[in-house]
Amino acid sequence: MPVTNSPRTLFDKIWDDHVVERIEDGTCILYIDRHLVHEVTSPQAFEGLRLSGRRVRRPDATVAVVDHNVPTSDRSKPIEEPQSRLQIETLEKNVAEFGIPYFPLRSASQGIVHVVGPEQGISLPGMTIVCGDSHTSTHGALGSLAFGIGTSEVEHVLATQTILQKPAKNMRVSVEGKVGPGVTAKDIMLAIIGRIGTAGGTGHVIEFAGSAIRDLDMAGRMTVCNMSIEAGARAGLVAPDETTFAYVKGRPFAPKGEAFDQACDYWRSLASDEGAYFDTEVTLAAEEIIPSVTWGTSPQDVLPIDGSVPSPSDVADPARAAQIQRALDYMGLEAGQKIAGTPVDVVFIGSCTNSRLEDLRAAADVVRGRHVAEGVRAMIVPGSGLVKHAAEAEGLDKVFLDAGFEWREAGCSMCLGMNPDRLTPGQRCASTSNRNFEGRQGPDGRTHLCSPAMAAAAAVRGHLCDVRELAKETV
Amino acid sequence: MDKFTELTAIAAPMPTENIDTDQIIPARFLKTIQRTGLGKNAFAAQRYDADGNEKPDFVLNQEPYRHAEILITYDNLGCGSSREHAPWALLDFGIRCVIAPSFADIFFNNCFKNGILPIPLPREICDELMDDARQGSNSRLTVDLERQVIVRPNGETIAFEVDPFRRHMLLEGLDDIGQTMAHDTEISSFEHRPSRAWVPSITIGTVK
Numbered sequence: 264m265p266v267t268n269s270p271r272t273l274f275d276k277i278w279d280d281h282v283v284e285r286i287e288d289g290t291c292i293l294y295i296d297r298h299l300v301h302e303v304t305s306p307q308a309f310e311g312l313r314l315s316g317r318r319v320r321r322p323d324a325t326v327a328v329v330d331h332n333v334p335t336s337d338r339s340k341p342i343e344e345p346q347s348r349l350q351i352e353t354l355e356k357n358v359a360e361f362g363i364p365y366f367p368l369r370s371a372s373q374g375i376v377h378v379v380g381p382e383q384g385i386s387l388p389g390m391t392i393v394c395g396d397s398h399t400s401t402h403g404a405l406g407s408l409a410f411g412i413g414t415s416e417v418e419h420v421l422a423t424q425t426i427l428q429k430p431a432k433n434m435r436v437s438v439e440g441k442v443g444p445g446v447t448a449k450d451i452m453l454a455i456i457g458r459i460g461t462a463g464g465t466g467h468v469i470e471f472a473g474s475a476i477r478d479l480d481m482a483g484r485m486t487v488c489n490m491s492i493e494a495g496a497r498a499g500l501v502a503p504d505e506t507t508f509a510y511v512k513g514r515p516f517a518p519k520g521e522a523f524d525q526a527c528d529y530w531r532s533l534a535s536d537e538g539a540y541f542d543t544e545v546t547l548a549a550e551e552i553i554p555s556v557t558w559g560t561s562p563q564d565v566l567p568i569d570g571s572v573p574s575p576s577d578v579a580d581p582a583r584a585a586q587i588q589r590a591l592d593y594m595g596l597e598a599g600q601k602i603a604g605t606p607v608d609v610v611f612i613g614s615c616t617n618s619r620l621e622d623l624r625a626a627a628d629v630v631r632g633r634h635v636a637e638g639v640r641a642m643i644v645p646g647s648g649l650v651k652h653a654a655e656a657e658g659l660d661k662v663f664l665d666a667g668f669e670w671r672e673a674g675c676s677m678c679l680g681m682n683p684d685r686l687t688p689g690q691r692c693a694s695t696s697n698r699n700f701e702g703r704q705g706p707d708g709r710t711h712l713c714s715p716a717m718a719a720a721a722a723v724r725g726h727l728c729d730v731r732e733l734a735k736e737t738v
Numbered sequence: 739m740d741k742f743t744e745l746t747a748i749a750a751p752m753p754t755e756n757i758d759t760d761q762i763i764p765a766r767f768l769k770t771i772q773r774t775g776l777g778k779n780a781f782a783a784q785r786y787d788a789d790g791n792e793k794p795d796f797v798l799n800q801e802p803y804r805h806a807e808i809l810i811t812y813d814n815l816g817c818g819s820s821r822e823h824a825p826w827a828l829l830d831f832g833i834r835c836v837i838a839p840s841f842a843d844i845f846f847n848n849c850f851k852n853g854i855l856p857i858p859l860p861r862e863i864c865d866e867l868m869d870d871a872r873q874g875s876n877s878r879l880t881v882d883l884e885r886q887v888i889v890r891p892n893g894e895t896i897a898f899e900v901d902p903f904r905r906h907m908l909l910e911g912l913d914d915i916g917q918t919m920a921h922d923t924e925i926s927s928f929e930h931r932p933s934r935a936w937v938p939s940i941t942i943g944t945v946k
Binding site: 280283284286287288290292294296303304306307310315317320322323324325326331332344346347349350353362363364365366370372385387390395396397410411412413414415416418419422423424425427429461462465466492493495497515516517518522525526529561582583586679680681688698700701702703706707 | 753754768902
């Protein structure tokens with residue numbers, strides 16, 4: 264691939280370093296360094312390989328884990344749901360047949376694929392990473408180009424270790440300044456999605472930059488990159504820096520010793536050049552972001568916690584007005600009502616967006632010395648077995664259990680209704696997950712997206728509320 | 739994959755933005771290990787009540803749209819989850835072409851892989867086509883991929899863009915894996931570049 268001397272973005276550099284060949288009309292054969300596989304989007308791909316007599320080209324660049332439909336209750340019992348069991352057994356049969364490394368359900372390291380990848384050092388800076396899951400953008404926090412693909416592409420990557428794609432456009436979202444107390448990576452990302460909309464990033468890869476992004480720890484950067492897809496972007500990434508290298512160092516599958524130092528030199532060279540061209544630039548002031556929740560059925564329906572629900576009469580476009588009315592009806596909210604004070608039935612702290620140790624610590628800081636409000640079901644679902652173990656070593660499990668939370672096993676859980684953890688019709692949930700679509704957490708369930716601290720605050724108050732008010736109280 | 743050349747069919751109007759893939763096929767139906775059979779659950783939440791009866795006000799439950807092979811919507815069709823079950827469900831229902839002002843990237847891509855042609859057109863044109871679609875069974879649209887035009891019932895033609903490579907794959911019904919495997923020499927030589935020496939391998943016994 265010819266590399267010009269003109270300034271390039273982080274995305275351009277990773278892209279250029281992975282182009283095997285440029286074929287007709289600018290479509291590229293792009294090499295993939297890591298292919299993560301889970302039970303839901305892979306069975307048809309493996310079946311396709313079998314039917315055409317193809318093998319997996321690079322089992323040593325492929326890792327499988329079960330997460331989407333595993334129960335998060337007692338793991339010693341068999342999986343009751345026959346279809347979930349079949350999907351998990353199918354993955355186990357496929358990884359055995361094709362020789363793919365696999366974290367089984369009984370593994371202490373099992374968890375959500377987007378938590379496990381970075382945690383194990385399987386996902387590294389400068390890599391191209393794919394998975395049959397849209398939240399693969401999470402891994403972009405390491406400074407890798409990571410994106411979700413469909414099952415046909417899963418099959419294509421298994422067979423060829425490449426993907427066919429044209430380069431995306433570059434977008435830079437800069438968040439400058441320092442966030443106030445109680446404002447987390449989740450609030451930053453909700454503010455970004457509220458600003459640019461769920462289609463704002465379509466066709467783009469977003470580089471998140473600015474001092475407020477630099478100041479985030481890796482868990483926070485993962486939260487931000489995770490929801491790039493909710494802004495419509497193909498991927499999100501953050502330039503690798505010393506925070507990244509400190510996180511990666513010593514992880515089980517990361518380079519060791521001299522190889523690590525050499526890799527760091529390469530990773531440092533990936534930062535966007537001064538003067539690199541971005542097709543779209545957006546800047547937000549960190550000071551203006553306050554703890555936020557969603558009110559509607561699209562992640563762009565964001566409100567600061569002191570805000571009021573919009574009214575169809577606020578907009579001129581009749582289609583948009585109808586959409587607002589439909590969202591209000593679905594969510595059981597009145598136009599113009601304050602969002603704070605809305606009672607919740609369920610609180611879910613977990614998902615690939617917010618289930619890391621740092622997230623659990625933030626929730627525990629709110630919960631400590633308090634109790635879950637009467638009538639609220641509150642659950643903590645750690646992102647992996649290792650997160651759960653580390654949290655227990657710090658005594659966080661006790662904080663949550665004493666407060667009346669459920670302390671569950673790792674998995675995707677109530678982020679999507681594929682396992683037994685689901686909302687029942689009409690139930691309202693403060694959720695740290697990524698999508699508030701109709702029916703996402705269970706048919707007719709109502710989702711308000713928010714940060715772990717805000718979800719914890721909703722659990723103890725029994726309604727959506729400003730976490731900063733709780734911080735003022737002495738417990 | 740079936741070829742896509744020309745289609746003359748009933749189009750269903752769905753004047754809604756941000757139709758996400760959770761709406762097209764809810765997660766509880768993703769437990770299948772096959773590509774087929776999802777059509778009956780396409781748009782399940784909007785199509786059926788809690789007892790599984792059809793909701794008469796939903797467009798795909800109405801004549802002639804229950805036989806629609808074209809779907810017309812507003813912006814950002816297919817946003818959200820990467821699930822290819824969404825185009826599988828549409829295809830199994832009978833949809834071969836989707837028209838919208840804009841599409842989410844992964845869904846757009848997934849359509850091509852399954853012989854469904856996604857066509858981005860400006861909102862005003864989508865509105866006109868929806869008006870055509872509302873005329874019912876005598877008002878079919880023709881989508882001609884060879885000529886890259888849509889022919890309206892009044893005979894007017896609307897040109898559309900499609901990537902040459904993707905157009906070629908659809909017209910011929912080709913398997914892109916086979917095409918890429920023909921580049922095996924280039925892929926192998928890429929894998930042996932010295933600049934890639936830092937990328938670690940994952941040995942099967944080390945993952946537990």
